[in-house]
Amino acid sequence: MSAHTLTAEAPRPAPLVDPLRVLDVAPWRKGAEQVGDVRLIPHSPVLGARVEGFRVAHLADAAVRQFLYDQLLNRGFLVFAPGSFAAADFVEVVKLFGSPQYLGTPHTPKSQVNRAMNTIDSRTKKTRANYIWHIDQAFQPEPTRFTALYGEVVPEAGGDTIFANAAAAYDLLDPLLATYLETLTAIQSFDAQGFLTYAYGHDAELLARQRAANPPIETPVIKTHPETGRKQIFVSELYTTRIVGVSPIASQALLSLLFDVIKSPEIQTRFRWEEGAAVIWDNRLVQHRGVGDFGTQHRLLHRAVVA
Numbered sequence: 001m002s003a004h005t006l007t008a009e010a011p012r013p014a015p016l017v018d019p020l021r022v023l024d025v026a027p028w029r030k031g032a033e034q035v036g037d038v039r040l041i042p043h044s045p046v047l048g049a050r051v052e053g054f055r056v057a058h059l060a061d062a063a064v065r066q067f068l069y070d071q072l073l074n075r076g077f078l079v080f081a082p083g084s085f086a087a088a089d090f091v092e093v094v095k096l097f098g099s100p101q102y103l104g105t106p107h108t109p110k111s112q113v114n115r116a117m118n119t120i121d122s123r124t125k126k127t128r129a130n131y132i133w134h135i136d137q138a139f140q141p142e143p144t145r146f147t148a149l150y151g152e153v154v155p156e157a158g159g160d161t162i163f164a165n166a167a168a169a170y171d172l173l174d175p176l177l178a179t180y181l182e183t184l185t186a187i188q189s190f191d192a193q194g195f196l197t198y199a200y201g202h203d204a205e206l207l208a209r210q211r212a213a214n215p216p217i218e219t220p221v222i223k224t225h226p227e228t229g230r231k232q233i234f235v236s237e238l239y240t241t242r243i244v245g246v247s248p249i250a251s252q253a254l255l256s257l258l259f260d261v262i263k264s265p266e267i268q269t270r271f272r273w274e275e276g277a278a279v280i281w282d283n284r285l286v287q288h289r290g291v292g293d294f295g296t297q298h299r300l301l302h303r304a305v306v307a
Helices: 056-060 062-075 087-097 166-171 175-181 195-200 204-213 248-262
Strands: 033-035 038-042 049-052 077-080 118-121 146-153 161-165 185-188 217-220 222-224 231-233 240-243 268-271 278-282 286-290 300-306
Touching (some): 038 062, 087 300, 161 166, 166 231, 195 204, 217 222, 231 248, 240 248
Parallel strands (some): 049 077
Antiparallel strands (some): 077 278, 146 278, 161 286, 185 217
16 A cells, blocks of 8 residues: 655635725716706716806706706716806806805905905915815814805916815725724814914904804714715815824824825816816815915906805
């Protein structure tokens, strides 16, 4: 009888795990859509659409109104092509999405075109807060729902606005990390980057009133969109100071990680301004920042917000 030598089977190596989490764009990708004469063309795979064929007369069309509202929720922001309407009609168009409100500072005063909006004029506005990633009014218990801008005068080149899909950014997080982050809260402060001091520092009494009216607040690190149910990263470089209940080092590390995720090219898109173009975004889904690369060129925008 021949003897056979039994050898243990060599252990198989564990499968390699790619450390890079790649965004699944399928839930975000939208095609072109149209209702009547109004057409929507995708701006990028994960965010935004360009509205063509819209005119002021469409304000009376209930189907178009509902179409644009639904598409704003689905796509994050809408760009109205130049010539869609004039600056004088801007507030009426914003009313498609809610009640416009003035929201400004001494550097962004009420517009002479319509007092329900404010003017952002590079000749007089010298604050630089808009060049830092942020969620509008994140320091308020109820931030604005939508923000809209109209380009009256734009640079020949430069002065773009960059948008980031904060819900797609959430999708980039490791699921275990995302679950942990959902248990945390963060402090949001109007003056986190010295904005209040710069805007109102010329008047000590006014500065004190602004600080009293806008104390720091505590918000979830991960927030759920009230209409779509999507989860999004709700911390920003402009307003978030720290994460509650962890050490300063852990807070800094977590915030740095989340800020970097918001800057991921996969979930961003860039909008180049054209004179007569307007853009409105869902502030509950989108973070944004301006790009200060237009030097001394004149840039004049009008802004209206929907609370």
